[in-house]
Amino acid sequence: MDTILNLHDLICKRGDFQLGPLSWQLPTGLFCCVVGPNGAGKTSLLQALMGLLQVRGGSWDIEGARINPRQGAWKENIGYAFDGQIHHEKLSVADNLELHAGLRRQWDKELARELVSSFHLDTKQIVATLSRGQRQALSLILALAHRPRLLLLDEVTNGMDSLVRKAWNEIIFREMAASDMSVLMATHLMADVANLADKLIFVQAGRIVADVDKDTLVETWRQISCRLAGTLSELPGTKKWEKSGDSLRFISSRAAEDLQTLKGLGASHMESRPLSLDEICFYTLEGYRHV
Amino acid sequence: MLININDQGSEPLYLQIVRQVSAQIITGSLPQGEPLPSIRELARREHISVITVQKAYEELARQNLIVSRRSKGFFVADLTKTSKADLARAHCKESLEKPVRDSLSEGLDLDDIVQIVKEIVGEAQQSPQAKEEETD
Numbered sequence: 412m413d414t415i416l417n418l419h420d421l422i423c424k425r426g427d428f429q430l431g432p433l434s435w436q437l438p439t440g441l442f443c444c445v446v447g448p449n450g451a452g453k454t455s456l457l458q459a460l461m462g463l464l465q466v467r468g469g470s471w472d473i474e475g476a477r478i479n480p481r482q483g484a485w486k487e488n489i490g491y492a493f494d495g496q497i498h499h500e501k502l503s504v505a506d507n508l509e510l511h512a513g514l515r516r517q518w519d520k521e522l523a524r525e526l527v528s529s530f531h532l533d534t535k536q537i538v539a540t541l542s543r544g545q546r547q548a549l550s551l552i553l554a555l556a557h558r559p560r561l562l563l564l565d566e567v568t569n570g571m572d573s574l575v576r577k578a579w580n581e582i583i584f585r586e587m588a589a590s591d592m593s594v595l596m597a598t599h600l601m602a603d604v605a606n607l608a609d610k611l612i613f614v615q616a617g618r619i620v621a622d623v624d625k626d627t628l629v630e631t632w633r634q635i636s637c638r639l640a641g642t643l644s645e646l647p648g649t650k651k652w653e654k655s656g657d658s659l660r661f662i663s664s665r666a667a668e669d670l671q672t673l674k675g676l677g678a679s680h681m682e683s684r685p686l687s688l689d690e691i692c693f694y695t696l697e698g699y700r701h702v
Numbered sequence: 703m704l705i706n707i708n709d710q711g712s713e714p715l716y717l718q719i720v721r722q723v724s725a726q727i728i729t730g731s732l733p734q735g736e737p738l739p740s741i742r743e744l745a746r747r748e749h750i751s752v753i754t755v756q757k758a759y760e761e762l763a764r765q766n767l768i769v770s771r772r773s774k775g776f777f778v779a780d781l782t783k784t785s786k787a788d789l790a791r792a793h794c795k796e797s798l799e800k801p802v803r804d805s806l807s808e809g810l811d812l813d814d815i816v817q818i819v820k821e822i823v824g825e826a827q828q829s830p831q832a833k834e835e836e837t838d
Contacts, residue, residue, distance in 0.1 A: 441752065588742050609751040626715045626754040633712065638807070670712060679807030681800070683712040 413439040413474070415561055415593040416460070420469035423459040430455045430617045432469060437593060439474075442583070444604045444625075445597040446692055447614035453597035454493075456614060457563045460595070461491055473561060487516060490559035494566040495546035497538045497553070504541075504549055505534035508556075515557035523556035529578050543570030551579065555586060564596040568603050580606055601688040613695055620699040632691045633666035633683040637673050646672065650694060662686065664694070703732060703739060707748045715750055719758035724767050725793065727778055728786045738768060738776040765789075 414436050422431040430452050437443055445453045458464050460471065462480035471478050478485050499507050504527070512518040527534060530548035532541075541549065547567050554562060568576060586592055598604065604611060604625065611628065613621040638657045645652045646669055650662040659678075663669040666683055673681060686694075705722045707715055726732040738744075741759060745752040759776055762768045767789075769779045805815055 584742070584746050588740075606749060609745075609753050624751055624753045626751045629709060630714050666712060667714070674803075677807075679804050681712070685709050 414472075415439040415474055416595070417472040417475075418469070419471065421459065421466070421471050422468035423455065423464035424467050425455050425458070425464050428452070428455060428617065429467075430459055430464065433619055434469075435612070435619050435622060437595065439593055440587065440591040441609040442587065442594045442596070442607050444608040444611045445595060445614055446599070446604065446611055446696075448696065451614045452617040453614050454565050455617070456619075457491070457493075457565050457595065457597060460561075460563055461489065462486070487557070488560040489563060490554035490557065490561070491563040492547075492550040492554040492565070492567045494569060495543060495550050497546060497550055500537075500539045502538060503534065504532055504536055504538065507538060507549065507553065508534070511553050511556070517557045519556055519558055522558065523552060526552040526555060526582060529582055530575060531578075544572050544575045547571055548575055548579070551582075555582070558586075558590055558592070560590075560592060562592060562594045562596075564594065564598075566598060567596070568598065568600055583607065601692070604688050613692070613699065615696060615699045621695060628691055628695075629685055629688070631663075631665050631667070632686045632694065633663050634660065634686060635663050635666060635669060635673070635681065635683045636660040637678040637681040639673060639676060639678040641676075643676065662694070703736075705744075705748065707750060716754045716758040716761065719744075719755065720761050720765075721793065721796070723758070723762055724765070724789055727767050727781065728789055728793075732778050734778050734780050736778045737774075738778070740775055 416435075416437040418431075418433045418435045420432040420434055422429065422433075424430070433456070445456060447453050455464060459466075462478070462483075466480060473485060473488060476485065497507060499510060502510070508523055508527070512520065512523070530545070530552065532545060532548060532552075536545075538546065538549065547570055551564075551567060554564070568579065571579065583594065587594070594607075596603070596607070608625045610622070610624050612619050613623075634651075637659055639659050640657050643654075643659070646661070646663070648664045649669070650664075652661045653659070659673075661669075663683075670681060670683065703723070703726065705719060707718055709715065713721075723732065723738070732738075738759070739747070741752050741755045744750075745755045748755075759768065759770075763770055763776070766779055766785075767781065768776045770776050802815060
């Protein structure tokens with residue numbers, strides 16, 4: 412796989428908050444969710460990648476080209492939407508689209524029209540009177556209609572009803588299939604992660620503390636139960652270890668290995684159940700709380 | 703090509719795809735030359751990562767069950783009967799491992815288990831005919 416984004420020991424500052432140093436790569440064509448507690452640096456990471464934060468060290472590449480934050484041409488390849496923020500509140504949807512079309516050399520009017528109709532927006536409506544979900548939809552259209560190579564999104568599905576969310580899921584799939592676009596999206600909503608993500612990064616205290624494929628994450632975190640005679644001391648990396656008679660139950664962060672270990676010890680009636688993404692994110696971040 | 707991804711069990715998702723697709727190839731419901739859905743399409747349909755589907759398709763290609771044609775996607779490969787039988791045996795062993803181990807720990811022995819397998823085979827060989835008679 413090619414690499415859309417490559418961070419080399421990137422350090423950025425926003426006031427007293429330090430982001431990084433970050434060394435990380437995003438393969439081209441993937442949807443990556445950024446998860447982490449409030450204040451961990453999710454928004455700062457996205458802003459840094461738009462060149463909005465002061466760079467204190469390191470650098471980053473987009474599709475192999477070193478970025479110079481002071482020269483704006485590279486931003487043509489990026490789209491961004493931040494939690495329904497629209498610059499021109501008092502103007503209509505159509506006027507906002509027109510203004511963006513003027514700013515973006517590669518603006519695709521036909522695509523913008525299509526997206527407006529997929530999201531059922533009324534182009535004559537004034538932005539200030541839009542609902543939360545409609546604002547999110549408009550900010551996504553403004554981020555997408557120049558067909559960026561990399562889309563940066565911050566909490567853009569907040570306030571979307573299920574219809575808008577469905578339209579959004581379909582649009583993002585279509586655009587990613589059409590152009591191999593890559594997406595980096597900060598979110599607290601595990602439904603987004605479940606529906607859209609190929610991979611996740613966990614951010615804690617300004618650092619990327621883990622980078623995993625979504626399905627690998629779901630497969631490796633399991634609640635395992637079995638019947639096993641004799642005593643067994645707690646396996647490393649497990650949680651909520653419970654033993655009663657020959658029944659054993661625990662939460663594993665590496666299910667395949669632990670199941671193999673139990674099989675080797677002669678365990679029977681092994682069952683494993685998946686954890687919710689919420690639980691998995693909680694346990695994963697718990698491990699990095701003191702970073 | 704329809705597959706059913708089950709995230710409740712312990713079988714890795716990519717292996718579920720490998721097992722189900724290869725079963726469909728062995729039984730002939732996916733005939734030789736049939737195109738497979740694109741990686742992104744299958745990922746979206748099953749709400750799984752493109753990384754997982756890619757891994758599954760790579761494994762199916764490694765087992766010579768599917769072939770990739772540059773920029774056209776993946777297609778069902780040509781399989782001989784022997785390799786189909788080998789694959790079916792491997793599937794059978796995989797599926798039986800857990801119930802057999804559980805049964806041994808519940809006190810059954812080889813003869814008991816063989817007897818039960820015979821009963822299951824007997825029932826399976828009868829049932830399709832019985833169904834045909836009903837519909838006649």
